Amino acid sequence: MAMSPENEHPVKAFGWAATDSSGHLSPFKFSRRATGEKDVTFKVLYCGICHSDFHNVKNEWGITSYPVVPRHEIVGVVTEVGTKVTKFKVGDKVGVGCMVGSCHSCANCKDDLENYCPKMILSYGAKYYDGTNTYGGYSDIMVSDEHFVIKIPDNLPLDGSAPLLCAGITVYSPLKYYGLDKAGMHIGVVGLGGLGHMAVKFAKAMGLKVTVISTSPNKKKEAVDHLGADAFLISRNTEEMELAMGTMDGIIDTVSAMHVLLPLIGLLKNNGKLVMVGAPAKPLELLAFPLLMGRKMVGGSCIGGMKETQDMINFAAKHNIIADIELIPMDYVNNAMERILKADVKYRFVIDIANSLKPF
Amino acid sequence: MAKSPDQEHPHKAFGWAARDKSGLLSPFHFSRRENGDEDVTIKILFCGVCHSDLHVAKNEWGFTNYPVVPGHEIVGTVMKVGSNVKKFKVGERVGVGVIVGSCKKCESCQQDLENYCPQTIFTYNSHYTDGTKTYGGYSDMIVVDERFVLRFPDNLPSEGGAPLLCAGITVYSPMKYYGMTEPGKHLGVAGLGGLGHVAVKIGKAFGLKVTVISSSPKKEAEAIERLGADSFLVTSDRTKMKAALGTMDYIIDTVSAVHPLLPLLSLLKLNGKLVTVGLFDKPLELPIFPLVLGRKLVGGNEIGGMKETQEMLDFCAKHGVTADVEVIRMDYINTAMERLAKYDVKYRFVIDVASSLSQ
DSSP, X not given: OOOOTTTSSSEEEEEEEEOSTTOOXXXXXXXXXOOOTTEEEEEEEEEEOOHHHHHHHTTTTSOOOSSBOOOOOEXXXXXXXXXXXXXXXXXXXXXXXXXXXXXXXXXXXXXXXGGGOTTOEESSSSBOTTSOBOOOSSBSEEEEEGGGOEEOOTTSOHHHHGGGGTHHHXXXXXXXXXXXXXXXXXXXXXXXXXXHHHHHHHHHHTTOEEEEEESOGGGHHIIIIXXXXXXXXXXXXXXXXXXXXXXXEEEEEOOOSOOOSHHHHHHEEXXXXXXXXXXXXXXXXXXXXXXXXXXXXXXXXXXXXXXXXXXXHHHHHHTTOOOOEEEEOGGGHHHHHHHHHTTOSSSXXXXXXXXXXXXX | OOOOTTTSSSEEEEEEEEXXXXXXXEEEEEEEOOOOTTEEEEEEEEEEEOHHHXXXXXXXXXXXXXXXXXXXXXXXXXXEEOTTOOSOOTTXXXXXXXXXXXXXXXXXXXXXXXXXXXTOEESSSSBOTTSXXXXXXXXXEEEEEGGGOEEOOTTSOHHHHGGGGTHHHHHHHXXXXXXXXXXXXXXXXXOOSXXXXXXXXXXXXXXXXXXXXXXXXXXXXXXXXXXXXXEEEETTOHHHHHHTTTOEEEEEEOOOSOOOSHHHHHHEEEEEEEEEOSXXXXXXXXXXXXXXXXXXXXXXXXXXXXXXXXXXXXXXXXXXXXXXXXXXXXGGHHHHHHHHHTTOSSSEEEEEHHHHOOO
């Protein structure tokens, strides 16, 4: 008979979990494995709330193992390291993102692309190598293989760094892979939420001209005055959109709701690249002529490998990039999830775990 | 008052034109301009029949300006050259493809990408710099600016070489641009028609492993034994499609009818690239999850610039790549168009203009 979550591992842990597809979170006792020779154990201080958490706790993608302790933007301070750990020591500021395991032997893993490994293990809601469920950062402690732990440089505040571990790498990786990182290039960022605001900050740090494309006129002032965007386009304003046609080298599209691609493809210069990092559930329409006539392309991207995630954090530290967050206590979480659905947050909720997660 | 087609220029010309959206072609008298300083006058020997010719003849894209003389896979001999022409002389065999003009000044033109110039002038159904209509290769002669004329390599036969001027460059250019030429890599070619069969041959010439992806099982023997494809996948064969998941580095999608992209995207490896070169007139459905989860991309491409088209012809001549053609007489063209609409041709009709175009 399978052991209960509380008993399957030797170290007691607690957090909040969803036990079914209603997605409602409530206090949950479970356990973590003992620190293995390659493991890093850390006290969780903060974790970000990602939109994916919402899909996962409700099993909208059909891959969730319940009970699920969500959160994959996890930061804290190391309390114990295994005997073979070389990169971390007690007291280090660290983070864990979306993955906690992979096969280490496939071509993707060897290319530092663990995120594309067919056996990649998600930080929560998945099965670890030992067959037990993985539990995410919505808890008091975390144990992770050293390979999947990120060092957070001292100059980055921990609370604002947490969202970098998913939102940050999700936009940083495609800017690099699709060559949209050259100073002087012009990129568009569609959607100004958790992903979008990070894309603006990274792109500006890379020396790009950035135009935010949004359906909400009231985000303009923020985008330009606070985030540093160079311009702001209202996607429903056909006149503005027409004037901007053929002006962008690339577009990072963070919108996961259904939307039309044609006007975005029109904004691209010849050879322009539209990169999807939000994943609408149903297919979008693609017309031949606009794509062919300018040799344009539509590509996708999904987080990044561990090496690149560390590169991204180091880049963020160098340029003082952190997420804009709203810090909340644990018991605000269900309200926060409702506000996320209405896009009512600037721009990421981060849970103050250390000060608000109390044992029970 | 605008002059009639046979009066607007000084040189009498004769061809076959479509006059309405029935697409039926019939004899048509018109005229060609005086050979200017930069121009080359060409007696047309052969002209390939491209599927675009059919779309335009029937106004399927909604922008046909009748009467239209189609044909943009033209091979002929030089009859006259202008005083500034350096690259060609009388008697030489030359080709003319899809474009006959561009602005020559914009960034695209300066990068030898005249095909992406916002003022590209197409060989037919466009307006030239003098405001008159352009007429294509289903005719006895054509006058073209030197920049848009191609040298036809000696060892390339006219009949088999003509389709390279559109079909050839249409698949060669994206293979170069999207980096689909690394020997040993695996290319899928979706659709086995005019474009598809040339993509197989060029893919093999690049040293790629080539799999044809088709809805017609009966094309398999041809694809493998005659065209040299390494394997053949029937899209309705679920077992084989499943076994082929994640095995291809690239796919050239030549299918111009509306078709599902998801099965093709699933055949690609991580970072795989699908380039669509078929001109589908209704939207396709693009599933986003496969792009995101596999960092895949769907790109477009439209023919190629003049420099690259010449490079392609030279490449094909070097590797013995020609199109498989059915040579027809001019007066067979309407039947050929009907057969083309049913994809009943292996794999390109080519009109023997010089021998069969008579007034």
